[in-house]
Amino acid sequence: MKKLLLLFVSASFGFACGQGERVSKEVFEEVNKNMEIKRLTEVEILEEAMEWGDSISSEAQKQLISQLQNAISEKGIPGAIEFCNVNAQPILNEVAKRHTVTIKRVSNRYRNPADQPDSDESALLDAYEYNAENGIKSDPNIQKIEGGEVFLYTKPIAIPSGLCLSCHGDPGKEINAETLKKLDELYPGDLAKGHKVGDLRGMWAVRIPKNEVVKRL
Ligand code: HEC
Structure with missing residues (x-):
């Protein structure tokens, strides 16, 4: 019926x-x-994918920030670097697996070379960078890839507070000597320093299979 x-x-x-x-x-x-x-309709599917991408990336961000704060209070800033080095991607993978998606954080000024954008992500990240440089607000985006079977959800990641600058700010100013030493050891080609509050740090990239979106409708 x-x-x-x-x-x-x-x-x-x-x-x-x-x-x-x-x-x-x-x-x-x-x-x-x-x-x-x-x-x-295609619009219904896209809207659901957009909403789901928003909630997944917010959940991933909350997980990372709360675990980072715990690591900082237990081990201090230099100790928390090792924590990020070992745990950032596994934390994201856990959230991703639970939702049957994949989650990445990508940046042109990457710290971990694994966080470089791929060809699908690059144009979107460049557009967010263009907007940031020109004072234009960026919105989340949803795009079809892989012949329409997968949605790529993206959202800019800005530097929200001084907390981030203790590892992404200026050496000698916000980044202390011990922290800098750890960063140099673990990330010899680090491009993720010298940031200010409000800067674009990178972008969330969540790949959502279309059939998983349809199951939710
Ligand atoms: C304790 C030091 C520390 C703090 C504080 C910190 N980060 Fe990071 N951040 C790192 C490390 C280390 C990596 C590389 C992680 C890896 O190897 O997967 C990283 C990587 C990233 C990445 C992935 C892209 C890349 O460059 O590899 C983003 C995005 C990011 N951080 C944003 C932030 C934001 C936003 C804040 C503040 C809420 C923040 N970070 C605070 C140490 C830190």
């Missing part, structure tokens, strides 16, 4: 709208978690 109703709604929708509009409001048949065939 429910399925019939959905069919009716989409059919009358198609009838009410002209030919031209029909293309942009294309309706897809997708199988959701209850194995029902659901008729969804």
